[in-house]
Amino acid sequence: MFSKLNTKINTSLALVRDGLFSRHYVLKDDSAVFGEMNFHTPWVVFFETAQAKLTLAPAGLFSRTINILDKGDQVIGSAHRPWLSRKVNLTLQTGFKAIFYRRNIFSCEYTWEADGIGEVLQISSSIFSWTDSVTIQNSMAPQTVIPTLIFLGRFLITLRRRKRAAH
Numbered sequence: 327m328f329s330k331l332n333t334k335i336n337t338s339l340a341l342v343r344d345g346l347f348s349r350h351y352v353l354k355d356d357s358a359v360f361g362e363m364n365f366h367t368p369w370v371v372f373f374e375t376a377q378a379k380l381t382l383a384p385a386g387l388f389s390r391t392i393n394i395l396d397k398g399d400q401v402i403g404s405a406h407r408p409w410l411s412r413k414v415n416l417t418l419q420t421g422f423k424a425i426f427y428r429r430n431i432f433s434c435e436y437t438w439e440a441d442g443i444g445e446v447l448q449i450s451s452s453i454f455s456w457t458d459s460v461t462i463q464n465s466m467a468p469q470t471v472i473p474t475l476i477f478l479g480r481f482l483i484t485l486r487r488r489k490r491a492a493h
Contacts, residue, residue: 328376329358333465333472336360341449341458341480353460353476363477368488371481375473382481392481394418394474405478414482422471426479436483438475443467449479453487 336355344350349365353375361375371382378396385391385404394403403418405426414426416438424440434453438446445463460476467475 328361328374330376331360331469331473333462333467333469337462337465339460339462339476341460341476343456345456351477351480353473361473361477363480371477373473373477377470377473380474380477382478392478394478403474405482416475416478418471420468420471422468424475426475426482436479438479440464440467447472447475447479449476449483451480451483458483 336358339353339355339360342352342354344352351363352359353361353363361373363371363373365371369384373380373382380402381395381399383393383395385393390409391404391406393401394405396402401419403416403422405414405416407414412427416422416424416426422440424438424446426436426438428436434451436449436451438448440446443464443466446467447463448461449458450461451458458480462472
């Protein structure tokens, strides 16, 4: 159903929202589809790629941690944003660690940076656009982790925008 993502060939991707009121995103390039993401509820997201079907869900009601769950609802990683910080720390059970942040306050570009690797990818997300552009910077990161970073990044961007809109 989905093509396998090769980060050495596909360095420029698009994350496309289906419609104005749709909660469905598709990760693709000019010729192939690499995965899709669906908001089950405003706080729970399902996404599927060629390698895995995963769920993103908060750890608790008022928690600042998002758990990454596999098919059997086993936690395979977590993303946590400390108090008074703009950065989100991701830790996977495989030992992969990364940080998600926005370059500056007025920027629409978000970056994933991994320990020992450097910048892995950038997500450019305009407020009124249905398409986010994704640029993979470093192909040294594990290829199976890249779609997870993209979908988790989009989920974190959506959560930040909802918080700002509520205030």
